Amino acid sequence: MFGRPKSIRLLREDIVRFMEMREIGARQILVYMGHLHKDLKKKDKADYFSFVDLGNIPTCPIGTDGRDLSQHIADQLEAVCRDNICLIPYNIRYHWILTIVNEDKNMIYLLDSTSNRIRDDTWKTIVTNGVKMYNASKGISKGPGFKILTGNLKQSGSVECGYCVMRYMKEMVDCDDPQLEKMVSFFLG
Template sequence: MSCKYIYSHVVRLLNESDTICIEFEDAMFGRPKSIRLLREDIVRFMEIREIGARQILVYMGHLYKELKKKDKADYFSFLDPGNIPTCPIGTDDRDLSQHIADQLEAVCRDSICLIPYNTGYHWILTIVNEDKNMIHLLNSTSNRNRDDTWKTIVTNGVKMYNASKGISKGPGFKILTGNLKQSGSVECGYCVMRYMKEIVDCDDPQLEKMFAGCIKNQYYTQCQYDEVRSEWSEFVYSYVGA
């Protein structure tokens, strides 16, 4: 399903107050979850403007659906980006760390857990690996002024989760630098989608090999963005009129 078709459908047929209800399987987040996708959410996505948690959540729903088709849903888990509030710079928020631990408890199997997080004005992707002893981070820019705050929060959250399982060893943390970047100022959410797609599509996602080295001045192309945008549109269209 082309992005142009969804865009045309929304512009012509949806009013400002109309919504599309997207429902997610309980197993995806360990609880019932649904969202109301607004007309503006779809228009912003189609016009490649800044996006928020709802648009990213929709793409996670697409990935989970594809994983189920391939009998790979047990290899990956997801944390709801709309359920992780932004923490102010320079704070060590224990409540937010406990929130992360609780979500991990709800969804984690022996799986790679994907956690999109918004630092306030920028999306990054955090990956907690299978045995919960390493946390990786992918950032589509070189600006990491908020990474340290998030590093503390997510590391403490994984520590709390591990402690609940009788694991005393704390996780390591590594920022991966061998990933393609964004060339503009608004593409961070789309980059997070690409990172998740590349990880999920890989038969053996060894992150430090996948994103090895340090890539500078190499950016995602419009074609690569359009690939995830088309998948997003297809998923949304399956709920149109539902």
């Protein structure tokens, strides 16, 4: 799934937290990504979507210049991208967002389950620089476009963001039309 084998261990506490719809972490999202990847393989759509191992991308880049994180993203894209759509869940200041890299269109989308959230340009810069590094390794000089989307699936409280990110990923991989721009219509409501 990430271009290499990976095992994840869920603790009993992780499962209970998920069942009780409490705040979830990276382990639960990684397991869910594994489920989606297996489902994509069954449907023979695994070559169209890829997932970035969020365990290799440290969270909350506050106080750093972001070069190391951008390089992590470039390395992950190198390992998994094959002219497809790459999904990157990311936790920024205790809030999950979904970053979508459409390599074919050289476009980055950021999906957020809150409409009034203060945007953090640090993550945008880190992802954009990571894609630029990846593009440079492929001989592409044009920088990627960037678009922030507010999903029509809104969180009602303070802990649903992880569940919204999982739903966004599910809706994308379940979409029959492999055109990302048409999938995005789901998020715009």
